[in-house]
Amino acid sequence: MGKDVIIACDFASREATLNFLDKFTGKKPFIKIGMELYYAEGPQIVRDLKERGHKIFLDLKLHDIPNTVKKSMAVLSNLDVDMTNLHASGTKAMMEAALEGLTRPDGTRPILIAVTQLTSTSPEAMKNDLLIDAPMADVVMHYAHNAKEAGLDGVVCSPLEAEAVHGRCGKDFVTVTPGVRFADGDKGDQVRVMTPEQAKKIGSDYIVVGRPITAAEDPVAAYERCVREFVD
Numbered sequence: 095m096g097k098d099v100i101i102a103c104d105f106a107s108r109e110a111t112l113n114f115l116d117k118f119t120g121k122k123p124f125i126k127i128g129m130e131l132y133y134a135e136g137p138q139i140v141r142d143l144k145e146r147g148h149k150i151f152l153d154l155k156l157h158d159i160p161n162t163v164k165k166s167m168a169v170l171s172n173l174d175v176d177m178t179n180l181h182a183s184g185t186k187a188m189m190e191a192a193l194e195g196l197t198r199p200d201g202t203r204p205i206l207i208a209v210t211q212l213t214s215t216s217p218e219a220m221k222n223d224l225l226i227d228a229p230m231a232d233v234v235m236h237y238a239h240n241a242k243e244a245g246l247d248g249v250v251c252s253p254l255e256a257e258a259v260h261g262r263c264g265k266d267f268v269t270v271t272p273g274v275r276f277a278d279g280d281k282g283d284q285v286r287v288m289t290p291e292q293a294k295k296i297g298s299d300y301i302v303v304g305r306p307i308t309a310a311e312d313p314v315a316a317y318e319r320c321v322r323e324f325v326d
């Protein structure tokens with residue numbers, strides 16, 4: 095898998111997204127479209143950004159009965175996205191169905207990764223709200239392993255978990271890691287962060303970077319710095 099920097103385009107409208115991307119003259123960064131933008135603008139925003147030459151990680155985190163997820167994945171695959179995801183807690187059967195739906199008639203398909211436990215879920219909430227008694231680290235690794243057994247390509251995880259995920263699931267199992275900050279940058283609401291350089295060292299395959307690029311005075315320079323530190 096090629097190492098790359100994915101920009102989280104957490105914008106509320108097409109206009110704001112295009113204003114941002116227009117700054118990248120001659121460059122076509124890999125971008126992440128999340129629920130906010132997708133629900134605001136619909137599938138056309140994906141088609142338009144694809145047409146402009148961007149690779150797209152469509153971050154919709156599907157979680158439903160296997161049949162519904164399978165059919166929905168077929169729709170996303172037709173949109174020609176490059177990467178998409180689901181919740182591993184939907185079970186192995188759901189992940190297998192997703193993979194089936196995502197696979198195009200010619201055998202190609204977008205990269206499919208799983209969310210293990212959301213980083214916003216505290217160990218207390220997992221125990222008390224979800225009635226999961228196992229330690230968080232075990233749950234994350236178990237869900238990653240389930241994703242691997244279901245045939246998925248990898249997981250979204252904290253950069254701090256990437257090494258352990260590769261240890262358990264193999265080095266070809268893709269780790270996509272948000273929570274990236276420059277050494278001299280603002281952490282915002284992220285708690286467990288790593289620099290792009292550290293993420294490279296511990297073996298992340300893709301880093302997802304939002305505000306350090308989108309809120310930078312010079313977003314193109316910030317993106318280029320990420321690429322320099324993580325890829326080059």
Ligand code: C5P
Nearest residue numbers: 102104212213272273302303304305306
């Ligand atoms: O702005 P920032 O760099 O914090 O953006 C990180 C992106 O990664 C956001 O789109 C956020 O929703 C996403 N994300 C995350 N932590 C996860 C999963 C996704 O920060 N565990």
